[in-house]
Amino acid sequence: MNYYIGVDVGTGSARAALFDENGKLLKIATNVIKTFNYLSDYYEQSSDDIWNSVKKVVKEVVGEISNEYIKGIGFDATCSLVLLDDAGKPVTASLTGDDERNIILWMDHRAEMEASIINQMNHEVLKFVGGKISLEMEIPKIMWLKKNLPDTFKRVKLYFDLPDFLTWKATGSESRSLCSLVCKWNYNANEFGINGWNEDYLTKIGLSCLKENNWKKIGNIVKAPGEPIENGLTALAAAEFGLKEGTPVGTSIIDAHAGGLGMIGISSKDNPKISKLFSSRLSLICGTSTCHMAVSSKPIFVNGIWGPYWGAMIPQYYLNEGGQSTTGKLIDHIINNHPATIEINKKINNTNIHIQEYLTNLLINYANDKNINDISYLTNDIHIWPDFHGNRSPLADPNLQGMICGLTLNNDEYNLAIIYLATLQSIIYGTKHIFNYLNNNGYDIKTILICGGLSKNFLFCKIHADAIGVPVLIPDNCESVLLGSAILGACASKKFDNIDNAIFNMSGNANVIEPDKKINQYHEKKYKVFLKMVQDQKEYKKIMNENI
Numbered sequence: 001m002n003y004y005i006g007v008d009v010g011t012g013s014a015r016a017a018l019f020d021e022n023g024k025l026l027k028i029a030t031n032v033i034k035t036f037n038y039l040s041d042y043y044e045q046s047s048d049d050i051w052n053s054v055k056k057v058v059k060e061v062v063g064e065i066s067n068e069y070i071k072g073i074g075f076d077a078t079c080s081l082v083l084l085d086d087a088g089k090p091v092t093a094s095l096t097g098d099d100e101r102n103i104i105l106w107m108d109h110r111a112e113m114e115a116s117i118i119n120q121m122n123h124e125v126l127k128f129v130g131g132k133i134s135l136e137m138e139i140p141k142i143m144w145l146k147k148n149l150p151d152t153f154k155r156v157k158l159y160f161d162l163p164d165f166l167t168w169k170a171t172g173s174e175s176r177s178l179c180s181l182v183c184k185w186n187y188n189a190n191e192f193g194i195n196g197w198n199e200d201y202l203t204k205i206g207l208s209c210l211k212e213n214n215w216k217k218i219g220n221i222v223k224a225p226g227e228p229i230e231n232g233l234t235a236l237a238a239a240e241f242g243l244k245e246g247t248p249v250g251t252s253i254i255d256a257h258a259g260g261l262g263m264i265g266i267s268s269k270d271n272p273k274i275s276k277l278f279s280s281r282l283s284l285i286c287g288t289s290t291c292h293m294a295v296s297s298k299p300i301f302v303n304g305i306w307g308p309y310w311g312a313m314i315p316q317y318y319l320n321e322g323g324q325s326t327t328g329k330l331i332d333h334i335i336n337n338h339p340a341t342i343e344i345n346k347k348i349n350n351t352n353i354h355i356q357e358y359l360t361n362l363l364i365n366y367a368n369d370k371n372i373n374d375i376s377y378l379t380n381d382i383h384i385w386p387d388f389h390g391n392r393s394p395l396a397d398p399n400l401q402g403m404i405c406g407l408t409l410n411n412d413e414y415n416l417a418i419i420y421l422a423t424l425q426s427i428i429y430g431t432k433h434i435f436n437y438l439n440n441n442g443y444d445i446k447t448i449l450i451c452g453g454l455s456k457n458f459l460f461c462k463i464h465a466d467a468i469g470v471p472v473l474i475p476d477n478c479e480s481v482l483l484g485s486a487i488l489g490a491c492a493s494k495k496f497d498n499i500d501n502a503i504f505n506m507s508g509n510a511n512v513i514e515p516d517k518k519i520n521q522y523h524e525k526k527y528k529v530f531l532k533m534v535q536d537q538k539e540y541k542k543i544m545n546e547n548i
Helices: 047-062 112-121 124-128 138-148 150-155 162-171 178-184 199-204 208-215 235-241 255-263 327-336 341-348 355-369 375-379 413-439 458-468 480-492 499-506 517-544
Strands: 003-009 013-020 025-032 036-039 042-045 070-077 081-084 158-161 281-286 290-296 306-310 318-324 383-385 403-405 447-452 472-475 509-513
Touching (some): 003 255, 003 480, 025 047, 025 480, 070 255, 070 480, 081 162, 112 138, 138 158, 162 178, 162 235, 255 281, 255 480, 255 499, 327 413, 375 517, 447 458, 458 472, 458 517, 480 499
Parallel strands (some): 281 447
Antiparallel strands (some): 036 042, 290 318, 306 318, 383 403
């Protein structure tokens, strides 16, 4: 039996997993990574800390297995900006001057002004990011460095997206992934092979210096996800991992895109009639944030939705990417800041019950006591707009804020349960917002796929089906992101003829949640309130900005 390793560096941890050639998860290891958050909206990490964590988790999953049976390894990570000098050493991205803090995390919002400057230019490259660049992308952050940390800007000789940093450490290759460059760096790519950096764009925003040495700082060798990287693992990386020198390494991918890759080919055991056509599926990858992946054979432009990105997730397909910032973090925020949480945590201490499971059980029992047919009806009088950290899609407005309507003086555990439910619904209506934008602009999405932490929350998945009105598929393999990275390793090893075959052979099966049409009308009313809330927020801001 051949084995493949997937490595995932998320916001809070590095993980590795061992899969067999059929996509079966055999072993997983996790190690926490550090984040520095010394100022509001400033989030930094250390590439040394991350690489040390990666070494630890890979070595752990290799364990006692003979390395001759491990045929490939793939990497994914958050789309965070890594700064290195001419010796490959960290260069500070921090106002503290600490070189250890050489990564600007994806969720860092320091480059708001730079993103605004780019968006005011209305350059042609912006049509590939839904009309507006996000301050979470890499080019605005490099602009910020040039203005605010000029010594850093002079010292940096290599800029990497974090997934590409991992393959560089593993192989010594400075090649970049098409996934990272087209999605987060405004790199041009299309089905006709007209690929490259847009010199006019970079000159107009003051970054023409990046052209030096044939774009060496930001990448001049670009490979498709899963394409093998030169000679595979270096002797040093192989020794650090407990693997053989030369083990094939697949070109990397962004973490959310790895989840889409690992999930898009799943089969339905309960309803085999559900289409397996890639373009009919919307993949939700749920972690600290939620990313929405849709692919098509032809470019589809959607205002407020990133893309179309050629070959960013699956070769020969365009990708559109929607997203909701900090959804997982929002749920934690709502729960952790409610007065009832302390007592609930005391109750469930030393049990296997998660607080979200406890709240769900409360809702079920409360609805039964009141003879309410569906717990979603419990939020009739409470409504939430979930953009506590701005809106990524489809409104592309980082200045939007969260809203809650319907608060009372009640602060018991039932009150928390209902606010928690309303929070879930608001996140789901955000997905419905993105879903509708995609379908109104050329997609014909018929199914939602969900992976990540929230895929284990049945309530979250069930309301998606009910509110949007389409089946929801939950992979049997709950680690779709890691599987996506392992698929990259399998492709690099030449186990499969192409990435499509790797997807279908390794993705596995899924359970299906069918929509309940009886409650759809209720969700439509809630969704109408949801859309009205953001209009009200904009109206309030307009009033407050008026001259008196």
